Amino acid sequence: MTGEQKPYNQDKALNERLDVNFALKAARLGVWEVDPATSIVHWDERCQELYGMAQSNQILYDQAVRHIHPDDIDRVNQAVQLAIDPQGSGEYDVTYRTIGARDGRLRWVRFMGRSYANEAGEVFRFSGVAQDVTEDVLSRQRIELSEQRFRGLIKEAPFAIGVYATRELIIDMANDTMIKVWGKTPAVIGMKLAEALPELEGQPFIGLLEQVYDTNVAYQTDEQEVYLVVDGRLQSFWFTFTYQPLTNEEGNVYAILNMAVDVTDRVLANRRLINTEETLRGAIELAELATWSLDIETNTFSYSKRFMGWLGFTAETKTLDEALDTVPVEYRNMVAYTIDSVIQPGSSGRYENEHPIINRLTGQVRIIHTQAQLFYNEKGTPITLSGSAQDVTEQRRLQLALEQQVRERTEELEITNEELAATIEELAATNEELAATNEELTEANQGLAESNQHLTRSNQNLEQFAYIASHDLQEPLRKIQQFSDLLKTRYAFSSSGDELVYLERMQVAASRMSLLIKDLLAFSRISTSPAPAARVSLSRVVGEALENLSVAIDETNAQIEIDPLPTVLGDASQLGQLFQNLFSNALKFRRQDVSPQIRVHVGVVQLEDLPAGVKPTRQTAAYHSIEITDNGIGFDEKYADRIFQVFQRLHGRNEFAGTGVGLAICQKVVTNHGGAISAMSQPGFGAKFSIYLPV
Incomplete structure (x- = not known):
């Protein structure tokens, strides 16, 4: 604090005080000085006025503090301590409230000054000037309050409001309704409008806002379409909105107020109404209907062009008398009475009539069927009878012709009834023949019942065979294999060796017999056991099958590629x-x-797209197509049906092991599941098995 300060020269300061005295008074500034050693405040009359005190050129600091607003005392004391701190800058500038000692008046004052230190760094003087800033503070508070109210009005407004500051259109304010309209969050406050809503590029709104800012001329429009990204997608909305420039005291634009009302529902409703009216007009034209209306007050008819053509009129409106002139004389009173009845109080308001009309130019007679509804004003007074008319001339002609045909057919039916009576006698004789036929059908049904019993016994025999195959036939084979093992041990060191050869052949035959019995047992079980209707993941089934064959897969270095099943x-x-x-x-x-x-x-194949010859056992709209293709030795395709039969082999046992039952089991499984299986191949080019299972 002492490094840059110069020693204090009291004589020079006094001269300066005398020189600036007039200036201080003119500026309504007071001067003050605090003695750090005694805490005595020396001040002039202006400073005393700021504290509302009587003339007293000096006062203790603690006494002066008593007249500071309680909420400001700590802040003032802290500012004083910082100003007289030798390590500080020495500057003092604080605005606070005083409470007048005499009048109790609240004043806002600003005290400014600094402290002075000697060469030893000791503060020996603390002085400055004071100013009444009440009006400035209150004015600023009024502005802040006004702005708060303005922001409150914007926030609570029932329609969308936003304020864009400067020509860069920075979003200064936006109520929740506007943010919701934009489909954004409050995070857009403070962003440029073009950055917050990039979808506005290519639309006229940014340019319009800049034009309002530059010209200070408001812009307003009704039903303007706007494209905004809401819920993650670009959507079309319709708004009625205003761009109002906001100006400062100098009349310069500093912001733009945007007020918008979403009228999307109204616009879309109007469009639907227009479409409905167009559809209705199209339907009327398609149905060849004419429209008309009667103005109750003026007794004047209005006609569509089609109706005018029927009547031979060239003007769209006619009086009631002119309209009735087109009705034949014998029908006029009836038509007039019916219309009058509809418009009377208490009527249903529904008009319906059918009568002839005569074209005034050509004399052509038509029969029309008319319908109408009476409409009322807000007072309940009938104002309009409006409806449609249809030319039913041809229908009535056809109706008369049909009635003539009915009469003729009635006469013909009387003759036919007589013929039917004779036919009934013939039918009685036929019924006797049918009774005899029923007896034959009964005998045939009995034969079918016997066949069902034979089939049941056959299934029972098959199940009994399965039991025998799994128990009675397997047991002797196990004995043969056990005894042959014992004999091989006994003749292990035989000199001739023929015994071992015979035993090995016997064991091979026994093993082949055991495998054949197991395959037949599996085939019989599948044949007699329908597939239960449970959800089965083919991915898991194929995975387990490949796991069971893992040794063979590794030994042959097989490569297997499988689509999602x-x-x-x-x-x-x-x-x-x-x-x-x-x-x-x-x-x-x-x-x-x-x-x-x-x-x-x-893949998936539709029923109509199944290959010729593929006949699933259950018919459905679509089938899962599973094709298993290999690069093996293949077979002659003329054997494609034979390979699915039991015990059918295309190769010798010495060439390839097996019982000839495996593919028969495959066909039986697919059949049980309502599907079909087929095979295609060429020798040396592998084979393809196609499985079709219901979706």
Whole structure:
């Protein structure tokens, strides 16, 4: 604090005080000085006025503080301490409130000054000037209050309001309604309008706002279409809005007030109404209807062009008498009376009539069917009878012709009834013949019942065979295999060796017999067990089948590619046997020195697009198509149906192992699931098995 300050020269300061005395009074500034050693405040009359005190050239600092507003005392004391702190800048500038000692008046004052230190760094003087800033503070508060009220009005307004500051159109204010209209969040406050709503590019609104800012001329429009990104997509809205320039005291534009009302629903409703009216006019023209109305007060008819053509009129309006002239004389009173009855108090207001009319130019007679509804004003007075008319001349002609035909047909029916009586006698004889035929049908039904019993016994026999195959036939084979193992041990060191050869052949035959029994057992179980209707994931079924064949897959270095598989209704165990047998065949019937390549392709086929010859056992709109293709040895396609039969083999046992039952099981599984299976192949070019299962 002492580094840049010069020593205090009291004589020079006194001269300066005398020189500026007039200026201080003119500016209504007071001067003050605090002695840091004694805490005595020396001040002039102006400072005393600011505290509302009687003339007293000096006062203790603590006494002066008593007349400071309680909420400002701490702030004033802190400012004084900072000003006289040797480590500080020495500057003092604080605005606060005083409470007049005599009048109790509240004043806003601003005391400014600084402290002075000697060469030793000791503060020996603290002085400055004082000013009454009550009007400035109150004016600023009024402005702030006005702005708060303005912002409050904007926020609570029932329609969308926003304020854009400067020509850069910075969003200074926007109520919740406007933010909702924009489809944004309050985070857009403070952003440029073009950045907050980039979708406005290419639309006229930014340019219009800049024009209002430049010209200070408001802009207003009705039903303007605006494209805004709301809920993540660009949508069309309609608004009635105003751009009002806001000016400062100098008349310069500093912001633009935007007020907008969403009229989208009204615009769309008007468009729907227009479309409805156009549709109605189109329907009227399509139905060849004419329209008309009667003004009750003036008794004047108005006609559409079609109606004018029927009547031979060239003007759209006619009096009641002129209109009735087109009705034949014998119908006029009836038409006039009916119209008069409808417009009387208490009537239903519904008019409907049918009568002839005569074209005044050509004399052509038409029969028209008219309908109308009476409309009232807000006082309940009938004002208009409005409706339509239809030319029913042709319909009535056809009706008369039809009535003539009915009479003729009635006469013909009387003759026919006589003929029918004779026919009934013939039918009586025929009924006797039918009774005899019914007896024959009864005998045929009895035959069918016997066939069903035979089929039931056949299924029971098949189940009994399955039991025998799983128990009685397997047991002797196990004995043969066990005893042959014992004999091989006994003749292990036989000199001739023929015994071991015979035993090995016997074991091979027994194993082949055991495998055949197991396959037949699986085939019989599938044949007699319908597939339950459970949801089965083919991905899991195929995965388990490949896991069971993992050793063969690794040994052959097979490459398998599978499309995503669907979920079907069926039995997981049976479907597992289906895919395991097909994959096993693809691995077994491979070409020498060529790694198996297996491809599973999945799709959906409509019923009408199924290949010729494919006949699923259950008909549905679509089928899952699962094609299993390999690069194996293939087969002659003339055997495509034979390979699905039991015990049918295309290769010798020494060439490829197997029982000839696997593909028969596959066909039975697919049949149980309401589908079909087919095969295509060429020798040396692999095979393709196509499975079709109901979706």
